[in-house]
Amino acid sequence: MKPDIDDLLKQVQERVKSSWQDVQDAANTTIRVEVAKGLAKAFLEQARPYEQNAELARLLDVGLIHKAAFIQKPPYLLQFYLRLLFAFAEAPRRILEIGVKGGGSTALWKALFPSATVIGLDIKLRRWLASTSDGVRYIESDQTDTARLRQLAEEYGPFDLVIDDGSHRSEDQEITLRALVRHVRPGGVFVIEDTHAAGGTFWGDFIASLGIRFRGGDKPDGAGAALAWDLSPRIDDLIISNRVIALRIGDKDHGPAS
Numbered sequence: 713m714k715p716d717i718d719d720l721l722k723q724v725q726e727r728v729k730s731s732w733q734d735v736q737d738a739a740n741t742t743i744r745v746e747v748a749k750g751l752a753k754a755f756l757e758q759a760r761p762y763e764q765n766a767e768l769a770r771l772l773d774v775g776l777i778h779k780a781a782f783i784q785k786p787p788y789l790l791q792f793y794l795r796l797l798f799a800f801a802e803a804p805r806r807i808l809e810i811g812v813k814g815g816g817s818t819a820l821w822k823a824l825f826p827s828a829t830v831i832g833l834d835i836k837l838r839r840w841l842a843s844t845s846d847g848v849r850y851i852e853s854d855q856t857d858t859a860r861l862r863q864l865a866e867e868y869g870p871f872d873l874v875i876d877d878g879s880h881r882s883e884d885q886e887i888t889l890r891a892l893v894r895h896v897r898p899g900g901v902f903v904i905e906d907t908h909a910a911g912g913t914f915w916g917d918f919i920a921s922l923g924i925r926f927r928g929g930d931k932p933d934g935a936g937a938a939l940a941w942d943l944s945p946r947i948d949d950l951i952i953s954n955r956v957i958a959l960r961i962g963d964k965d966h967g968p969a970s
């Protein structure tokens with residue numbers, strides 16, 4: 713039977729497309745991992761590498777690599793992490809990041825702490841994360857799926873470090889924090905990024921109310937205050953930075969000041 717030329721052409725197109733995707737996936741993984749290793753050495757000075765490097769910009773232009781393969785955290789945030797992570801008595805061994813985009817930040821955690829188990833969760837995983845060799849375990853899930861979070865924590869926790877860089881909606885951030893706070897080991901840290909993003913007063917109220925709680929004052933109204941009251945027995949330190957807060961989890965309830 714004479715092959716149908718349209719069919720043949722279609723097959724060729726499919727093959728080219730799937731090998732082009734394989735090449736893109738491999739390129740995105742290589743870039744992520746190599747950039748992360750470079751950042752691990754001197755990540756204080758790094759900005760988005762493709763804005764400074766013509767070769768990388770060219771690879772982006774031709775569509776071989778994708779911007780999402782680069783870490784999304786700006787230098788001021790990386791500096792915050794530097795201060796935070798190197799204050800740990802021991803290197804973190806179990807890390808969970810919620811919201812990974814193309815895996816730039818999870819590749820960085822793995823480069824900084826090679827023996828750690830790093831879990832990355834996202835509502836929609838980028839294609840190249842399915843076949844990645846970056847040593848990170850990627851899981852597709854919504855950060856508000858508390859049953860899934862519990863299951864994950866039972867399998868991989870207790871965590872030394874949890875980072876919420878997901879939807880940046882305070883309602884979601886609260887659900888995730890309430891579900892996971894008991895799965896952070898004493899001395900571990902829970903970081904919430906972009907606490908300003910949703911607008912509103914939730915995190916501002918949380919921060920102010922925790923202060924009131926610690927000095928033995930009366931509970932203010934509102935959802936942020938309710939969260940502060942509920943979590944205060946578990947929190948040793950509240951670290952506030954620009955657009956990000958970190959809660960260090962304690963092992964004793966010191967109670968409010970008397």
Ligand SMILES: C[S@@+](CC[C@H](N)C(=O)[O-])C[C@H]1O[C@@H](n2cnc3c(N)ncnc32)[C@H](O)[C@@H]1O
Pocket residue numbers: 782783784785809810811812813814815816817818833834835836853854855856877878879880884
């Ligand atoms: C800012 S990006 C993460 C950037 C990455 N952590 C980094 O620093 O390179 C936010 C990610 O959160 C994911 N996301 C948004 N809503 C989510 C949800 N409800 N549950 C889980 N992930 C979510 C998005 O798909 C996106 O990939």
